[in-house]
Amino acid sequence: MPWFTLERFDLSFFDTAPHRHSYTMDLPVSPEAVWEGLAGPAPLSWCRGLSNGRYTSPPPHGVGATREVTAIQLLHLREEFVRWEEGRRHSFLVTEATLPIFRRFGEDYEVVPTPTGARFTWTFAFEPEPLLRRPAALTDAPGVRFMKKLIADTKRHFGAA
Template sequence: MAARWYPIEEADDSLFATAPLYHARSVEVPFSAEETWAALTGDGVSSWTKGMRQLTWTSPRPFGVGTTREIEMESGLILRERFFRWEEGTRKTFTATGATKPIFRHLVEDYVVEPTETGARFSWRWAAELNRPWSFLQGALDRFFFAPTGRSHIDGLPAYMASQRGTALR
């Protein structure tokens, strides 16, 4: 049986300033900016992010503005996303366009990779506005689902990258 899709209103950077749900986090990665970018644009993202079952790129490489992907969560929720910014090697930003549950009204996510003296810094921002009746539960959803998923996505990256190289983190 085919999944029913609910539209999500596309958003842009302005949502980061106005959204009722907002998270920002950075992590220092002891690998080059190029290696960090490759991990973030590869197929392994779902292997280190808590609650994520599978990431599927639905656009062919090379990726750029307009690239699409689907994210399947352990909860059964599937999100469709479209990148409205793609600065190869340094930054990518998407808006969600649809989901299999009518939870989100708007959702944007931003990734920035910067070189540092010891590797790279990965900075991430996520902002969302929920539809009713989900908006009445946003505190609990944020505490038990959105925030832990975001933390695992950011904080798990260095260990994932180390495991792919077969090395321990320094």
């Protein structure tokens, strides 16, 4: 299968991306439990739309670590972490994908303690390929629906209402 290279970006992209979706959820589990689910050996294993999530670099993981995941059984992504604050926050950019959909794509995960567990903020930031810019602006709905399913799976997994 062919791989398409995506453009790199700095952390400011998570605030300035043409398409940015951020979801915050309060989870009734410890921040450590959330972090383990996000950064452990089987990241996001509870998300039905994701599969084969695995690190391709040896532990310990941090900035520069790499990972692969499959979304909706047809889009394979290679990721590289560009921020890693152990137990609290990490961000990655996608370096390669098997479909030429994105010019740039990344995700940011932040976990903070709350009196009743943890607050998890999951941010998706992307810029479509130039040929898809106008359709993406008009039809962002499929991607948003997929993201909302990931959020619902996360809430269900951690026992949030």
